[in-house]
Every structure is written in structure tokens, then in C-alpha cells.
Amino acid sequence: xxxxxxxxxxxxxxxxxxxxxxxxxxxxxxxxxxxxxxxxxxxxxxxxxxxxxxxxxxxxxxxxxxxxxxxxxxxxxxxxxxxxxxxxxxxxxxxxxxxxxxxxxxxxxxxxxxxxxxxxxxxxxxxxxxxxxxxxxxxxxxxxxxxxxxxxxxxxxxxxxxxxxxxxxxxxxxxxxxxxxxxxxxxxxxxxxxxxxxxxxxxxxxxxxxxxxxxxxxxxxxxxxxxxxxxxxxxxxxxxxxxxx
Amino acid sequence: xxxxxxxxxxxxxxxxxxxxxxxxxxxxxxxxxxxxxxxxxxxxxxxxxxxxxxxxxxxxxxxxxxxxxxxxxxxxxxxxxxxxxxxxxxxxxxxxxxxxxxxxxxxxxxxxxxxxxxxxxxxxxxxxxxxxxxxxxxxxxxxxxxxxxxxxxxxxxxxxxxxxxxxxxxxxxxxxxxxxxxxxxxxxxxxxxxxxxxxxxxxxxxxxxxxxxxxxxxxxxxxxxxxxxxxxxxxxxxxxxxxxxxxxxxxxxxxxxxxxxxxxxxxxxxxxxxxxxxxxxxxxxxxxxxxxxxxxxxxxxxxxxxxxxx
Numbered sequence: 001x002x003x004x005x006x007x008x009x010x011x012x013x014x015x016x017x018x019x020x021x022x023x024x025x026x027x028x029x030x031x032x033x034x035x036x037x038x039x040x041x042x043x044x045x046x047x048x049x050x051x052x053x054x055x056x057x058x059x060x061x062x063x064x065x066x067x068x069x070x071x072x073x074x075x076x077x078x079x080x081x082x083x084x085x086x087x088x089x090x091x092x093x094x095x096x097x098x099x100x101x102x103x104x105x106x107x108x109x110x111x112x113x114x115x116x117x118x119x120x121x122x123x124x125x126x127x128x129x130x131x132x133x134x135x136x137x138x139x140x141x142x143x144x145x146x147x148x149x150x151x152x153x154x155x156x157x158x159x160x161x162x163x164x165x166x167x168x169x170x171x172x173x174x175x176x177x178x179x180x181x182x183x184x185x186x187x188x189x190x191x192x193x194x195x196x197x198x199x200x201x202x203x204x205x206x207x208x209x210x211x212x213x214x215x216x217x218x219x220x221x222x223x224x225x226x227x228x229x230x231x232x233x234x235x236x237x238x239x240x241x242x243x244x245x
Numbered sequence: 246x247x248x249x250x251x252x253x254x255x256x257x258x259x260x261x262x263x264x265x266x267x268x269x270x271x272x273x274x275x276x277x278x279x280x281x282x283x284x285x286x287x288x289x290x291x292x293x294x295x296x297x298x299x300x301x302x303x304x305x306x307x308x309x310x311x312x313x314x315x316x317x318x319x320x321x322x323x324x325x326x327x328x329x330x331x332x333x334x335x336x337x338x339x340x341x342x343x344x345x346x347x348x349x350x351x352x353x354x355x356x357x358x359x360x361x362x363x364x365x366x367x368x369x370x371x372x373x374x375x376x377x378x379x380x381x382x383x384x385x386x387x388x389x390x391x392x393x394x395x396x397x398x399x400x401x402x403x404x405x406x407x408x409x410x411x412x413x414x415x416x417x418x419x420x421x422x423x424x425x426x427x428x429x430x431x432x433x434x435x436x437x438x439x440x441x442x443x444x445x446x447x448x449x450x451x452x453x454x455x456x457x458x459x460x461x462x463x464x465x466x467x468x469x470x471x472x473x474x475x476x477x478x479x480x481x482x483x484x485x486x487x488x489x490x491x492x493x494x495x496x497x498x499x500x501x502x503x504x505x506x507x508x509x510x511x512x513x514x515x516x517x518x519x520x521x522x523x524x525x526x527x528x529x530x531x532x533x534x535x536x537x538x539x540x541x542x543x544x545x546x547x548x549x550x551x552x553x554x555x
């Protein structure tokens with residue numbers, strides 16, 4: 001496996017993403033929306049919540065932070081769908097497969113093309129989010145809330161895993177669909193468990209503290225590994241040319 | 246440059262390619278003819294390592310099919326133009342070529358030089374930065390051919406390069422093929438277009454799951470000609486028809502206006518006999534010629550002979 005070849009494919013796909021306005025704006029818009037919208041909401045809750053903000057604000061902040069995991073799972077679906085189904089539709093996969101690159105290098109390139117911009121956008125958004133949350137909550141809480149262990153686990157473990165989970169599902173779905181929209185639609189339900197976790201976090205059952213996030217990360221890592229072996233089996237040149245729809 | 250021995254491909258119970266054996270010399274242009282579903286694309290896909298072979302053996306540009314260590318090396322040495330051009334429509338011609346050159350590991354200077362040479366040859370240099378989405382079909386096909394050649398491959402596989410093109414675009418591509426032939430490239434050309442095969446190819450093979458025949462277009466025509474002679478007379482008479490029928494048998498003689506078409510087994514020996522018969526019956530000969538079937542006739546004959554109910 002030559003990383004340089006995979007990165008070449010990823011770089012090419014990332015350059016193509018810039019010409020797809022919808023994906024590009026979503027990649028910028030979603031993290032900015034979360035980074036500004038939720039801190040505003042937190043500021044509102046902090047100033048109107050009454051009582052002791054220290055008793056209820058952390059639960060809200062942790063739950064809202066989970067949106068970066070949801071973002072990391074939702075943003076790459078379009079990129080991966082265009083990168084794989086888009087190539088299939090434009091018939092550019094066959095020339096690519098005839099180039100001196102292995103299936104694994106192509107697959108890694110496609111994964112990186114979806115992973116790198118997504119994680120970069122999520123991390124960039126999270127910096128703004130943490131700064132704004134700290135700005136508006138340092139008064140009511142009496143100290144800076146971020147950085148803390150939860151956000152480290154969330155950004156450096158859960159978000160990358162959620163992104164990989166989403167890309168791998170998209171690769172598997174890509175072999176069964178013939179257009180980009182279908183790939184996105186079929187990949188959509190993968191968001192449900194994450195949204196369920198967010199709602200549960202809002203309700204405090206379970207609280208999205210570092211320990212629970214690590215447990216969620218462990219489960220997600222298992223799923224990612226399982227999907228990885230399926231996606232490797234799906235993304236073989238002979239499969240692509242003779243069995244993919 | 247290409248050696249295949251009993252190369253076969255099975256998809257479940259379906260035999261797509263059945264024991265194809267062929268040899269291609271360096272610098273040869275080989276036309277692979279056959280109807281839809283004959284196994285042409287499958288053969289090319291096997292020879293270019295896109296799909297695995299079920300049985301048999303092949304060596305392409307010195308690399309053995311099915312040997313994992315050879316597969317990447319093989320793909321470095323060949324260029325494939327698939328039936329669908331598969332260009333990145335939002336990228337320019339230059340970017341399309343640059344990407345594939347980089348995938349082939351060309352250094353920046355060589356890549357720039359090759360791209361410029363190819364795009365100038367294809368008369369696309371002035372449009373090198375324009376997205377290919379705005380190009381005509383013929384121009385796109387030329388960009389795809391340039392992409393196939395960007396790394397200077399030893400063997401070029403072209404799968405139906407003129408399919409679905411209008412006559413002007415097809416001519417544009419055919420001229421490019423002739424230019425490649427002049428460069429002495431080894432070319433494996435899958436085509437439906439018999440005229441194209443006749444004009445461009447040194448040899449052709451006719452495939453219908455199995456390889457029915459291989460030879461130069463002239464050889465194939467000759468193999469099937471030599472058995473029909475056309476005699477044009479000043480005026481057709483019953484006496485001439487009777488005389489020729491008596492010599493050759495009535496079922497071997499066909500009358501068409503002032504022309505007789507006679508099936509002969511050995512034209513060198515029998516054509517003088519035919520002329521004698523005509524003269525003997527008082528016929529005045531205008532022209533006697535050997536009918537050569539076109540490559541198209543050879544192709545159709547072979548293909549129809551192979552049909553299950555033929």
C-alpha cells in the first residue's frame with residue numbers, strides 16, 4: 001500500500017469537491033452553524049435559566065457538542081457518494097482501475113477524500129464553538145468549560161470514527177445504487193443512532209460524559225472495523241466492473 | 246508483445262470468452278471484431294488486469310496475468326481507452342491528463358512535456374484549460390486517447406473508440422489511430438467498424454466467445470474469395486448460360502442482367518475454362534473478374550456460421 005498514491009487520489013477528489021457548490025457550502029456552513037448557533041442558545045439558557053447554571057449548563061453543552069459527531073457522520077456522505085457513485089456514473093472508475101494503483105490505494109484515497117475535509121471542517125468549527133461557549137459561560141460557570149476531556153474524546157475519537165462509519169456505509173451502499181442521490185438517501189439512516197444518542201444526552205440518559213463517550217467510541221470502533229472488512233470486500237475491481245449495479 | 250494461450254472467462258455458468266489464443270508483435274495494430282456480447286470487452290479487461298481470467302495464460306508487455314507481483318507493472322506498461330471515455334467533466338483536458346500521468350508516477354517535467362505533445366498532436370492545446378464538459382464527443386474522445394498515451398505505454402488497448410460518434414468525430418478519431426499506427430505503437434483495437442479495421446489494422450481476429458479466425462484483412466478476404474468469378478458479356482444469351490451451366494453445374498451459375506457469377510473451386514485453373522465456354526457458345530466477353538468478398542462479408546459469414554441455428 002503506497003500512501004502517496006492514495007493521497008494523490010484523495011487530493012484529486014478534494015479538488016473536485018470544490019467545484020460542487022452544495023457539498024462545499026455544507027462543509028463550511030454546518031460547522032459554522034453549530035459553532036455559532038449552539039453557543040447562542042447556551043448563552044440564552046445561561047441568562048434565562050435561573051437557579052444555579054452550573055447544575056444544568058454542562059449537560060446542555062455536552063449534548064450540543066455531540067453535534068460535531070453528527071456532523072462528522074453526515075458531511076462525508078455527499079463527498080463519498082460523489083467520489084464513488086459519481087465516478088461510477090461518469091464511467092471514470094474503469095480508467096482509474098486501469099492505472100497502476102491497487103484497489104486498496106483507491107479505496108484509501110476515497111476514504112481520505114471524504115475524511116480529511118470533514119474532520120478539518122469539524123475541528124475548525126469546534127474551535128470557534130469552544131471559544132464562544134467559554135466566552136458566554138465563563139461568567140455563570142465561574143471557570144472555562146473548554147477544553148475538557150469530553151471534547152477531546154468527542155473530537156479526536158468519536159468524530160473520526162463517526163466519519164469512517166459513514167464513509168464505509170456509503171462505500172457498501174455505492175455498490176447497490178446507480179446514482180448519487182440514492183447513495184445519499186440510503187446512507188441517511190446511519191445518522192439515526194447518533195441522533196438518538198444526542199436526544200438521550202439532552203435528557204441526561206445517559207449523560208454524555210467522558211466515560212460514556214469512551215464506551216460509545218468503543219462500540220463505534222467495533223462497528224467501523226466490521227464495516228471496514230465488508231467495504232474492502234465490496235471495493236474490488238472485479239466486483240466493481242462485473243457485479244456493481 | 247501480447248501472448249495469450251487458451252484464455253477463458255466464466256461468469257457462473259456463462260462462458261464469456263472461450264480458450265482464446267493469440268500473439269501480437271511489437272508495433273502491430275490488431276483489430277478484435279465481433280458482435281455485441283462476443284466477449285471483446287471481457288478479453289480486453291482480462292488482458293488489462295481489470296478482471297481475472299478463469300483459465301488459460303497470457304503475457305502482456307512482459308508481465309504475466311494472474312501473477313500478483315506483475316499486475317501493477319503491467320498496468321504501468323499499458324494504456325486503456327474504455328468504451329466510455331470516463332473523463333472528469335469539470336476538469337480541464339490538462340488536468341485530466343495530469344492526474345493520470347501522476348498516477349503513473351511521471352515526474353513533473355516529463356508529464357508537462359508529454360501532455361503538451363499529445364494535446365498539440367490532438368489539436369487541443371489551445372483548449373487545454375477548458376473544462377471537458379464543453380467539448381464535443383470527438384474532442385472528448387481525443388482527450389481520452391491522449392490520457393491513454395500520457396505515460397507512453399508499450400501496448401494500447403482501445404475499446405470501440407469510434408462507437409457512438411458522429412461521422413466527423415469518428416473520422417477525427419480514426420485519423421488519430423492512423424497517426425498512432427505511424428508511431429509504431431502496439432495497438433489492440435476492439436471495434437465493430439469493419440471499414441476502420443480494414444484501414445487501420447495489420448491483422449484482425451474475429452471473436453464470438455471463441456476466436457473464429459485471425460489474419461490480415463487481405464488474407465481473410467483471400468481465404469474466402471477465389472471461389473466466385475464474375476463474367477460480364479456484351480449480351481447475355483441462353484446458349485452461353487447453357488454452356489457454362491453444362492461445364493460447372495447449373496446450381497453454381499447465377500445470372501444477373503448481362504453478368505454471370507460462377508462458383509469456381511480453383512480460379513487459376515477454372516477461369517480459362519470458363520472463358521472458353523463463353524467463347525464456344527458465341528458469347529462476347531467484356532470483363533472477367535474475381536469477386537473478392539469484403540471484410541464485412543467474411544465477418545458476416547463467419548459470425549453466421551457460428552450461430553446456433555446456422
